Amino acid sequence: MKAPIVVTTGEPAGIGPELALMLAARHATDWVAIGDPELLRARALALGLDVEVVIVAPGEAHPGPRRQRLAVWPVALKEASEPGVLSTANADYVLETLDMAVAQCLAGKASAMVTAPLHKGVIRDAGHHHFTGHTEYLRDACGVEEVVMMLATDSALHGRVVSADATTDSLHSIPLRVALATTHLPLREVADALSQKGLERVLRILARDLTDFFGVVSPRIAVCGLNPHAGEDGHLGREEIEIITPVLERLREEGLALDGPLPADTLFTPRHLDGVDAVLAMYHDQGLPVLKYSGFGQAANITLGLPLARTSVDHGTALDLAGHGTASPDSLAVAIALAEDMGSRVAER
Numbered sequence: 003m004k005a006p007i008v009v010t011t012g013e014p015a016g017i018g019p020e021l022a023l024m025l026a027a028r029h030a031t032d033w034v035a036i037g038d039p040e041l042l043r044a045r046a047l048a049l050g051l052d053v054e055v056v057i058v059a060p061g062e063a064h065p066g067p068r069r070q071r072l073a074v075w076p077v078a079l080k081e082a083s084e085p086g087v088l089s090t091a092n093a094d095y096v097l098e099t100l101d102m103a104v105a106q107c108l109a110g111k112a113s114a115m116v117t118a119p120l121h122k123g124v125i126r127d128a129g130h131h132h133f134t135g136h137t138e139y140l141r142d143a144c145g146v147e148e149v150v151m152m153l154a155t156d157s158a159l160h161g162r163v164v165s166a167d168a169t170t171d172s173l174h175s176i177p178l179r180v181a182l183a184t185t186h187l188p189l190r191e192v193a194d195a196l197s198q199k200g201l202e203r204v205l206r207i208l209a210r211d212l213t214d215f216f217g218v219v220s221p222r223i224a225v226c227g228l229n230p231h232a233g234e235d236g237h238l239g240r241e242e243i244e245i246i247t248p249v250l251e252r253l254r255e256e257g258l259a260l261d262g263p264l265p266a267d268t269l270f271t272p273r274h275l276d277g278v279d280a281v282l283a284m285y286h287d288q289g290l291p292v293l294k295y296s297g298f299g300q301a302a303n304i305t306l307g308l309p310l311a312r313t314s315v316d317h318g319t320a321l322d323l324a325g326h327g328t329a330s331p332d333s334l335a336v337a338i339a340l341a342e343d344m345g346s347r348v349a350e351r
């Protein structure tokens with residue numbers, strides 16, 4: 003029996019639980035949700051979604067795909083949850099769903115994990131002061147030194163090369179993969195967090211996983227500078243000269259195809275993206291606004307460098323929409339489809 007993909011349902015006050023239910027209402031699903039079955043039943047009832055929530059023992063196989071049925075490996079809420087209302091009491095519940103997913107993936111009982119959004123702030127407020135996101139939590143849970151966050155628009159999930167039509171003047175038609183050199187940290191700490199060693203590790207993971215998971219044989223990666231105009235020859239910052247360029251030169255000697263460091267403002271234009279397989283941005287809000295402008299709601303977030311396959315949605319908890327049934331489940335569907343593909347490739351390597 004094939005191990006199922008598991009979908010952690012995320013922050014119980016957010017849209018995660020209802021997105022899982024919406025997909026189960028529309029399609030015959032063969033993945034297993036991890037979360038509180040009573041929460042899911044209550045949300046289904048409130049939203050008028052005709053979905054039977056079936057409890058399965060953790061690690062056990064899916065009972066078989068059928069539309070309007072959602073299989074769940076149960077984790078109990080710490081207290082009842084209202085849509086849109088955060089509670090620190092349920093932070094440990096959210097983390098327990100992740101721990102179950104990791105343990106079952108590493109034990110071979112799950113083939114990949116997909117995460118619905120959690121709320122980073124409420125988990126920190128609950129006392130997990132070092133928590134910054136799934137990406138870093140999974141890195142530590144899996145005991146690896148470095149991981150890479152990459153988001154990809156749906157159209158960039160498969161196929162060899164991100165090929166921009168040079169005559170296109172809109173980003174909307176361009177498949178994009180955007181990876182980050184740093185993830186969740188205050189902007190004022192970004193420059194200090196960049197190092198030659200870290201950047202080299204990130205580029206090696208990115209190049210390897212573009213090949214392993216996306217079938218790109220010799221990936222070409224465009225690397226952003228950190229500073230305006232990529233530092234303007236040192237007049238607007240020295241990170242390009244002291245950190246980024248030496249790493250790129252070293253890795254080019256090994257045969258990696260790396261462009262840059264390039265000014266980030268013009269890198270994200272059709273001509274510069276032509277033939278590029280992924281962009282490496284130096285920080286979260288340098289790269290992700292472009293990705294989201296290009297394909298918000300139709301993209302997936304992938305953690306590269308883990309010993310398991312993990313994908314996620316491209317959005318957050320959307321507390322403003324929770325409980326209304328109006329949020330789009332499309333990104334979750336994209337993330338699940340990608341996890342299917344990645345899961346089989348992780349098993350091969």
Ligand SMILES: NC(=O)C1=CN([C@@H]2O[C@H](COP(=O)(O)OP(=O)(O)OC[C@H]3O[C@@H](n4cnc5c(N)ncnc54)[C@H](O)[C@@H]3O)[C@@H](O)[C@H]2O)C=CC1
Pocket residue numbers: 017117118119120121122123136299303314315316317318319320321322323328329330331
């Ligand atoms: N993978 C994850 O667990 C992620 C978690 N977050 C967390 O989510 C929380 C809220 O973050 P925000 O920055 O407010 O971003 P957000 O994505 O939750 O909301 C931004 C805007 O997008 C809308 N939106 C989000 N998802 C949507 C969907 N599926 N369909 C339609 N509209 C949607 C929201 O209504 C809101 O107007 C934060 O704690 C953040 O850290 C954010 C991104 C990813």
Ligand SMILES: NCC(=O)COP(=O)(O)O
Pocket residue numbers: 134135136137138290303314
């Ligand atoms: N904006 C993407 C993001 O914050 C993803 O966070 P996470 O998957 O590490 O929780």
